[in-house]
Amino acid sequence: MGTPCSIALILLPGFSLYTLGAVRSVFALANEVEGEPLYRLRQYSAEGESASTQCGLTLAAEPLEQLHAEQGGLLLLIADERSDERLGVASSHRLAQLLQRFGQDSGWTVGASGTGAQLLAQHGLLDGYRAAIDWQIQAEAAKRYPDNVFTTGLFEIDRNRISAGAGAAVTDMLLHWLGKRHGSIFAAEVAVALGLERMRGGDERQPVPASSQPAVGSARLKDALELMAANLAEPLPAEDIAQLVGVSRRQLERLFRQHLDTLPSRYYLELRLKHARRQLKQTTLSILQVGLVCGFTSGSHFSTTYRNYFGYTPREERARHTMPLVETDNAGEDIE
The missing domain is CATH 1.10.10.60 (Homeodomain-like)
Incomplete structure (x- = not known):
C-alpha cells in the first residue's frame, strides 16, 4: 500500500459547511471504493486555530503555519464569500506566502471552490490558466484581473490548477479530477456511491437562481x-x-x-x-x-x-x- 495523497483544505472566513461536507465525502468514498486510504485530508484555517462558517459556527482547524509541502498533493481553498475582504492583514500575508510556495511546487495541484479563484488570481496563481468562479462575482473578477480567463462553467481543470463555481460544482470537479488520476470507471463508482445519476461536465453553465x-x-x-x-x-x-x-x-x-x-x-x-x-x-x-x-x-x-x-x-x-x-x-x- 502506497502513501496516501495529501489533501490540504484551506477554510476561509464564511465558508459553507455544505461545500466542506461535499469535499470530504468525495474523498472518503474514494478511499472506500478503493478499499484502502488513497487520500489523507487535513483542514487548515487562515484565521488561526479555528474557522468561521457561513452560518456562524466555528470549526477547529490547524493554523496555516503547520501546513508544509510534503510529497505533493492537492491544496484546495474553500471559500463561499468575499474572503479577500474578511481576512485580516496578518492572515492575508500568511495565506499569500503559502499560496506562492505551493503554487511554485510542481508536485502540488492548487485549486479553489466558490469565490476562492479570485484569491488565486490575486496572488498570480492563475496567470495563463482558465478558472471557474462563483457566477455572482464572475464579472467583477474578470474586470479586476483582465489577464485571467474566468469562465461561466461549473468547473475548470487546467493542468495543475482546478477551480469550481458555487455549491455542488465542487463535487463534479473532484470527480473529474479523480477520473484523471484513477480512470473514468473509478470516478463513476465514486459518483454512484454519492448517489449521483451522472457526472456533470465542466462546460455546463452554473445555474442561476x-x-x-x-x-x-x-x-x-x-x-x-x-x-x-x-x-x-x-x-x-x-x-x-x-x-x-x-x-x-x-x-x-x-x-x-x-x-x-x-x-x-x-x-x-x-x-x-x-x-x-x-x-x-x-x-x-x-x-x-x-x-x-x-x-x-x-x-x-x-x-x-x-x-x-x-x-x-x-x-x-x-x-x-x-x-x-x-x-x-x-x-x-x-x-x-
Whole structure:
C-alpha cells in the first residue's frame, strides 16, 4: 500500500459547511471504493486555530503555519464569500506566502471552490490558466484581473490548477479530477456511491437562481437572463443585451412581457437588488461597497432604491439579520 495523497483544505472566513461536507465525502468514498486510504485530508484555517462558517459556527482547524509541502498533493481553498475582504492583514500575508510556495511546487495541484479563484488570481496563481468562479462575482473578477480567463462553467481543470463555481460544482470537479488520476470507471463508482445519476461536465453553465429562470422556455430570453446575472456590477443597457442575444429592443421587451410579465429594466433592477440583499446578509462589505458591486453609482441612490423596493434601507436590512453567534461543542449541543 502506497502513501496516501495529501489533501490540504484551506477554510476561509464564511465558508459553507455544505461545500466542506461535499469535499470530504468525495474523498472518503474514494478511499472506500478503493478499499484502502488513497487520500489523507487535513483542514487548515487562515484565521488561526479555528474557522468561521457561513452560518456562524466555528470549526477547529490547524493554523496555516503547520501546513508544509510534503510529497505533493492537492491544496484546495474553500471559500463561499468575499474572503479577500474578511481576512485580516496578518492572515492575508500568511495565506499569500503559502499560496506562492505551493503554487511554485510542481508536485502540488492548487485549486479553489466558490469565490476562492479570485484569491488565486490575486496572488498570480492563475496567470495563463482558465478558472471557474462563483457566477455572482464572475464579472467583477474578470474586470479586476483582465489577464485571467474566468469562465461561466461549473468547473475548470487546467493542468495543475482546478477551480469550481458555487455549491455542488465542487463535487463534479473532484470527480473529474479523480477520473484523471484513477480512470473514468473509478470516478463513476465514486459518483454512484454519492448517489449521483451522472457526472456533470465542466462546460455546463452554473445555474442561476430560480427567480432568474423564465416561466416558459425561450432560448433568447434565457441568454438575456444569463447576461444580466453575469453583469450586475456594471449593468448592460437594454440595447446591448438585445443586440447580444440577436433581437431588437422591442422584441426583447415583448419576450419579457410574454414570459415574465415585466420589462427588462424592471427585471434587471430586481435582480441587482436581490443580489444586494444577499450581500448585506452574507458579507462584511460596507453598504457603499455593496451598492457599487450591484451597479449603483452612489450610496444615496442605492439606499433610496433599496427602500422603495423592500420597504426598509440597506442599513436596516443588515441590522435585521445581525444575530449573535452560537458555537457548538463536540456533542452537538448549543453553547450560549
